[in-house]
Amino acid sequence: MKRIFLLILTNLAVMAVLLVTTRLLGVDRFLTANGLNLTALAGFSLVIGFGGAFISLLISKPMAKFSTGARVIQQPQNADEAWIVQTVERFANQANIGMPEVAIFDGAPNAFATGAFKNSALVAVSTGLLQNMTREEVEAVIGHEVAHIANGDMVTMTLIQGVMNTFVVFLSRVIGYLVDSFLRKGDNQSSGPGMGYYITTIVMDMVLGVLAAMIVAWFSRQREFRADAGAAQMMGRKQPMINALARLGGVTPGELPKTMQAMGIAGGLGKWFSTHPPIEERIAALQRG
Numbered sequence: 001m002k003r004i005f006l007l008i009l010t011n012l013a014v015m016a017v018l019l020v021t022t023r024l025l026g027v028d029r030f031l032t033a034n035g036l037n038l039t040a041l042a043g044f045s046l047v048i049g050f051g052g053a054f055i056s057l058l059i060s061k062p063m064a065k066f067s068t069g070a071r072v073i074q075q076p077q078n079a080d081e082a083w084i085v086q087t088v089e090r091f092a093n094q095a096n097i098g099m100p101e102v103a104i105f106d107g108a109p110n111a112f113a114t115g116a117f118k119n120s121a122l123v124a125v126s127t128g129l130l131q132n133m134t135r136e137e138v139e140a141v142i143g144h145e146v147a148h149i150a151n152g153d154m155v156t157m158t159l160i161q162g163v164m165n166t167f168v169v170f171l172s173r174v175i176g177y178l179v180d181s182f183l184r185k186g187d188n189q190s191s192g193p194g195m196g197y198y199i200t201t202i203v204m205d206m207v208l209g210v211l212a213a214m215i216v217a218w219f220s221r222q223r224e225f226r227a228d229a230g231a232a233q234m235m236g237r238k239q240p241m242i243n244a245l246a247r248l249g250g251v252t253p254g255e256l257p258k259t260m261q262a263m264g265i266a267g268g269l270g271k272w273f274s275t276h277p278p279i280e281e282r283i284a285a286l287q288r289g
Helices: 002-024 027-033 038-058 058-066 077-095 127-132 136-150 152-182 193-235 239-249 258-262 279-288
Strands: 102-104 110-112 122-126
Touching: 002 122, 002 127, 027 110, 038 058, 058 102, 058 110, 058 122, 058 258, 077 102, 077 193, 110 136, 110 152, 122 127, 122 136, 136 152, 136 193, 136 239, 152 193, 193 239, 193 279, 239 279
Parallel strands: 102 122
Antiparallel strands: 110 122
16 A cells, blocks of 8 residues: 555656646746646646556456466365465465465466555466476575565556656657647647647657656566565575576576566566566576675
8 A cells, every 4th residue: 555655646746846847947838828738738647647557557467367368276276286375375474465366377487476465466377387497496486476576566667657657648748739839830829739749749659658668677677686586585595596597598488468578587578678687687696695
């Protein structure tokens, strides 16, 4: 609940900073004179930026189950399933969080954790992970995912995404009005924004959206180091997590749906947009810690 309050407070602070900045620079007077209501735009940006991210967080668990085909273990059907549930429960107790739901999904080696609240999250592991790793390595991966939950990473990433969304929506429309006003200088602008506004807004949505994605990905990479360290701490030693990462470095991580990639154990596309650091960097960080 504290992190959700922080999510709301941060988005309100973002809006306040944007409004104060435009006022100090005198931009608000120019834009208001040209038909743009900055207060209304701030409210619109807040609703779009915060609302979309918050809704995604709330539906993250059912969407994760649906998109991966994960089967929640209601009653363990074999010794492996019983061991997975017991391992998650042990780590959850160590991390002082509620017992997450535990699920298995078909696919190459991967795992993820998701959920809006620490005490009602979901931990899922793939069949490929169970088949290609030793129990100790799987245990380390499960510890990594429980650490994500204990660290509140799902809400943190939602917070960051919401802030980035808010900036993108607000700034793209302000820039669109500025460009449109320049292009239509001397014309009658009482009829509303022209094509310059719409074209510029679309272009800036894409450009700023790319920059926002890079920032979100950077934050995501930092939380991976913390989750690796958390797993090592819960297990009482680093080597199992190092071994698990080394093994993941030798296989192709299972492809997760795009919305789940930031919550998986490995993956990512390209250096700047990758949600996970390179395996060798994660191993080196564990060895240094």
